[in-house]
Amino acid sequence: MDFSITTEQxxxxxxxxxxxxxxxxxGAAERDREGRWDREMWAKLASAGVAGMPIPEEYGGSGGSILDCCLVNEALxxxxxxxxxxxxxxxxxxxxAVxxxxxxxxxxxxxxxxxxxxxxxxxxxxxxxPESGSDAASFRTTAVRDGDEFVLNGTKIFIxxxxxxxxxxxxxxxxxxPTAFCVDTRTPGFVVGRELDKMGCRSSPTAEIHxxxxxxxxSSILSIEGEALWKVAFECFDWERTVMMAGSIGGMRATITEAITYAKQREQFGKPIAHFQAIAHKIAEMEINYHACRNAxxxxxxxxxxxxxxxxxxxxxxxxxxxxxVENALESVQIHGGYGYLKDFPAERAVRDSKLSSIGGGTTEIQKMIISRLLLA
Ligand SMILES: Cc1cc2nc3c(=O)[nH]c(=O)nc-3n(C[C@H](O)[C@H](O)[C@H](O)COP(=O)(O)OP(=O)(O)OC[C@H]3O[C@@H](n4cnc5c(N)ncnc54)[C@H](O)[C@@H]3O)c2cc1C
Structure with a gap:
């Protein structure tokens, strides 16, 4: 079994x-507070080849594999x-893009x-x-053919x-x-609605679409008309469950590093709190969780x-x-004590940001449904 990555990776x-x-x-804390997407930051990342990582070079991308995308999202x-x-x-x-x-x-x-x-x-x-979340196949938005065009009507949420x-x-x-349409957002009738005020991941803008x-x-249909669920959506969800989760494990690593730094520097009873076994074991547990998640x-x-x-x-x-x-982020708050409860340290933001991993792109309950169905089939 080979767990290594290449020198280039x-x-x-x-x-x-x-x-x-x-x-x-x-600017991470500030963007979180203001709920603001930073276009300048995005331009800097894009100029380093980040934006087109999974796309082949012939279309302007970096030609990265799915593993490369995981590594980049984790590292960032x-x-x-x-x-x-x-x-x-x-x-x-x-x-x-994919x-x-x-x-x-x-x-x-x-x-x-x-x-x-x-x-x-x-x-x-x-x-x-609004009425179709976990039951993703039950969406109601319609597309009615009119000559060479389709007319779309419906409401999307959490976009x-x-x-x-x-x-x-x-x-x-x-x-x-079910059909997937690649839509230019400047098209008349594509209306960006209410921007959603989220608990975490606040620097990422989310909206309703009407x-x-x-x-x-x-000609804007992706794959084959009527076959979007199997041919397009489920494949995307595979990418989502790996590449997006790699970002979350990068966050877990950062959380551990921050907790270690704080535990070594904060003194109580005349010594750094890292010297108390209760705190040291929390850090060990966080590392165990991180390794299990990263390997998975x-x-x-x-x-x-x-x-x-x-x-x-x-x-x-x-x-x-x-x-x-989430467990790791909460432990980091605990290690930081009262200061962890403040916005002065990234620990509380990590709790709010990490919570999305159990909801977006298929909830934990739905993952367990998939796992149990595969086992009980
Ligand atoms: C920040 C954010 C970003 C998102 N980005 C996008 C995006 O870009 N594009 C997009 O299309 N969607 C996006 N989503 C939507 C996301 O995928 C859904 O929120 C998610 O799939 C859950 O759907 P729901 O919110 O309607 O919850 P519901 O499906 O209503 O679930 C409510 C609760 O019931 C449970 N539940 C539901 N069905 C079952 C079942 N059969 N068995 C057991 N428990 C069940 C769920 O696990 C959950 O705990 C995003 C969501 C968030 C919060």
Whole structure:
């Protein structure tokens, strides 16, 4: 069994961790407080090749594998410790650009991918609706054919990058069934609604989207009309369960580092609190959780990359990260004592940011449903 990464991948990881520390970390607390996406930061990341990481070079991307994407998202989170950046970047990559690359026509690829890769465009995905969350197949947005066009009507909610996206992959139901449309967000009838005020990952903008007689060309269909669930959505969710979770484990690493630094420097009863076994064991438990999650996420990503069956491992990884990342963040707050309860340290933000891992892209309950179905089949 080979757990090593190549020298190039290690160099990529190190350079991305440094980029995270230099470019993402400095304004992270402020962006969280203000709930603000930073376009300048995004431009700097894009110029380092981050925005187009999973997309082949012929479309302007960096041609990274799924493992490379995991390493980059993990490294940026480790260095930058901003859950919102991981969320927006993950959505831009795996549910924004990747479906266009894997399922779009050559024309769609040439129209959107170069801009998505150089950071000019931002990508998004809209499947969730007010009445259709975990039951993702029950969405009601309709797409009615009219000549060479489809007319979209419906409401989407929780759309990551909704307020800043230039292109959004929208799930709508035609008379043939669930269909994915690659929609230019400037299209009349594509209306960005209320921006959602979130508990965590606040530097990532989230919105409702209203489709009001939004006319899109039939050529904007991704994959085959009526087959979006199996051919497009479930594949994206695989990427989501690995690449997005890699960002979360980068956050777990940063949380441990911050807890260790504080425990070594904070003194009570005449010595650093790290010298008390109760605190040292908390750090050991956090490290155990981190290793278990990291191994689970990279195993799922590796299986996916090798084209092997990976559904069980991907759901296990997501369920583990959903639970243990929050557990670690709460322990970090505890190690920081009263100061951990303040916004002066990143520990409380880590609690709020990490909570999304058990909800977005399929809740922990749904992961357990998938795991148990596979076992009981
Ligand atoms: C910050 C954020 C960003 C997001 N980004 C996007 C995005 O970019 N695009 C997009 O389309 N969507 C996005 N989502 C939506 C996300 O995928 C859904 O919120 C998620 O799938 C859960 O759906 P729901 O919120 O409607 O909860 P519900 O499905 O209503 O679930 C409520 C509770 O019931 C449980 N539950 C539901 N069904 C079952 C069951 N069968 N068995 C056991 N328990 C069950 C759930 O686990 C949960 O605990 C985002 C959400 C958030 C919070």
């Amino acid at each position: 290690q160099a990529l990881f190190d350079s991305m961790r440094k980029l995270g520390a230099d470019v993402v970390a400095p 989170a480790q260095g930058g410790h901003d859950g919102g950046l991981g969320l927006s970047l993950g959505a831009h990559w795996v549910i924004g 479906p266009i690359w894997l399922h779009g026509s050559e024309e769609l690829k040439r129209t959107w991918l170069p801009g998505l890769c150089d950071g000019t465009y931002m990508g998004a995905w809209a499947s969730t609706e 990551t990058n909704g307020p800043i996206a230039d292109v959004c992959n929208v799930l709508a139901r035609t008379d043939k069934g 489709l009001q007689d939004c006319r899109v060309p039939a 996420v990279y195993k799922a990503a590796w299986l996916k990359q090798e084209g092997k069956e990976h559904q069980l491992e991907a759901s296990i990884a997501k369920a583990m990260v959903g639970k243990l990342s």
